[in-house]
Amino acid sequence: MVSEQLFDVLVIGAGPTGMACAIACQRQGFRVVLVDKGCLTNSLFHYPANMTFFTTPELLEIGDMPFSSPNQKPTRAEALEYYRKVSEHYKLDIRQYERVDRVSGSDGDFRVHTVDRFEREHVHRAQKLIVATGYYDLPNYLGLPGEDLPKVMHYYDEPHPYFAQDVLVIGGKNSAAIAALDLWRHGARVTLVHRGAELHRHIKYWIKPDIENRIKNGEVAAYFHTTVSDITEDTVTLETPEGEKVLPNQFVFALTGYHPDFDFIESLGVNLDAENARCPICDPATLESNAKGIYLAGVIVAGERTNEIFIENGRFHGDLIAKDIAAKVPVTA
Numbered sequence: 471m472v473s474e475q476l477f478d479v480l481v482i483g484a485g486p487t488g489m490a491c492a493i494a495c496q497r498q499g500f501r502v503v504l505v506d507k508g509c510l511t512n513s514l515f516h517y518p519a520n521m522t523f524f525t526t527p528e529l530l531e532i533g534d535m536p537f538s539s540p541n542q543k544p545t546r547a548e549a550l551e552y553y554r555k556v557s558e559h560y561k562l563d564i565r566q567y568e569r570v571d572r573v574s575g576s577d578g579d580f581r582v583h584t585v586d587r588f589e590r591e592h593v594h595r596a597q598k599l600i601v602a603t604g605y606y607d608l609p610n611y612l613g614l615p616g617e618d619l620p621k622v623m624h625y626y627d628e629p630h631p632y633f634a635q636d637v638l639v640i641g642g643k644n645s646a647a648i649a650a651l652d653l654w655r656h657g658a659r660v661t662l663v664h665r666g667a668e669l670h671r672h673i674k675y676w677i678k679p680d681i682e683n684r685i686k687n688g689e690v691a692a693y694f695h696t697t698v699s700d701i702t703e704d705t706v707t708l709e710t711p712e713g714e715k716v717l718p719n720q721f722v723f724a725l726t727g728y729h730p731d732f733d734f735i736e737s738l739g740v741n742l743d744a745e746n747a748r749c750p751i752c753d754p755a756t757l758e759s760n761a762k763g764i765y766l767a768g769v770i771v772a773g774e775r776t777n778e779i780f781i782e783n784g785r786f787h788g789d790l791i792a793k794d795i796a797a798k799v800p801v802t803a
């Protein structure tokens with residue numbers, strides 16, 4: 471179904487950054503629509519159920535709306551509540567559960583082709599596009615034999631199903647450390663495997679001593695300088711500095727990071743900088759990409775360096791973009 475309405479701005483991705491962009495554009499007087507393949511703040515919804523953010527609440531705020539929390543660091547549930555309230559307050563027009571498949575047309579009249587949950591096709595029209603699609607949809611697969619078994623997961627949710635089970639956690643950063651601790655605290659037998667010599671130096675200062683002490687006490691088994699070479703229904707095989715080790719295993723969490731959908735970005739005509747972490751080419755002052763009329767926002771601006779842009783700094787991208795669009799498009803709303 472082709473929409474008759476020509477929006478001024480269409481934002482792909484209704485995460486915190488996409489929402490901040492939509493608010494900034496609405497404030498300039500533009501008619502804006504957001505499209506997300508999942509629910510509002512879909513990535514946050516899929517974060518571990520009991521997670522706590524690393525950031526204090528005021529750094530997660532968008533649209534100048536206060537985020538109050540009794541906690542020094544807010545929980546996932548509080549953040550979901552907050553972003554819902556922001557969306558209601560600004561009356562954001564969000565088309566949830568529509569995945570953007572491709573874009574046709576050009577600056578001034580883009581056609582955004584989406585597919586909904588029932589495989590029905592829709593087309594939205596907009597003068598300008600903002601791409602804020604994040605990085606959480608595509609895990610960094612390890613390419614291991616057995617990685618496709620249903621017991622292997624790339625997202626950690628909650629600990630209860632793993633009580634009294636042998637669980638392997640692969641990774642050496644925050645997500646792996648947090649999952650290993652949560653699993654151990656809820657009765658799983660946890661083994662942590664990391665290819666590096668030690669846990670990553672970016673692990674948050676309040677998490678590091680906790681995981682290090684669990685390892686020192688033998689409560690979480692840990693193998694460093696170690697990789698996984700095989701996963702079967704009942705075992706995992708580790709390549710350790712002392713040789714091969716086969717461990718009993720019922721579940722594996724491969725928490726080795728995620729990456730932006732580079733194919734999608736390129737399909738829009740946006741070039742990637744092969745010399746610089748595949749950063750999409752864009753003007754840092756306006757965030758307009760080499761594809762005229764298409765802007766980039768949030769974590770995708772840093773390409774493969776997914777640990778450079780977070781909610782705390784990506785939330786300001788909307789203002790840069792809205793200012794540039796305002797200089798180019800007459801307000802119609």
Ligand SMILES: Cc1cc2nc3c(=O)[nH]c(=O)nc-3n(C[C@H](O)[C@H](O)[C@H](O)COP(=O)(O)OP(=O)(O)OC[C@H]3O[C@@H](n4cnc5c(N)ncnc54)[C@H](O)[C@@H]3O)c2cc1C
Binds near residue numbers: 483602767782
């Ligand atoms: C466990 C964890 C904890 C974190 N804690 C913090 C923290 O404390 N502080 C902080 O600042 N950052 C934190 N981050 C990072 C932060 O959450 C991300 O950087 C942030 O979500 C990026 O925002 P975004 O809007 O750019 O992308 P996202 O929030 O990922 O939003 C992208 C949206 O685009 C949608 N989308 C993708 N492709 C399509 C498509 N083709 N069609 C339609 N929709 C699409 C997705 O469904 C999603 O809703 C954390 C990340 C993780 C994983």
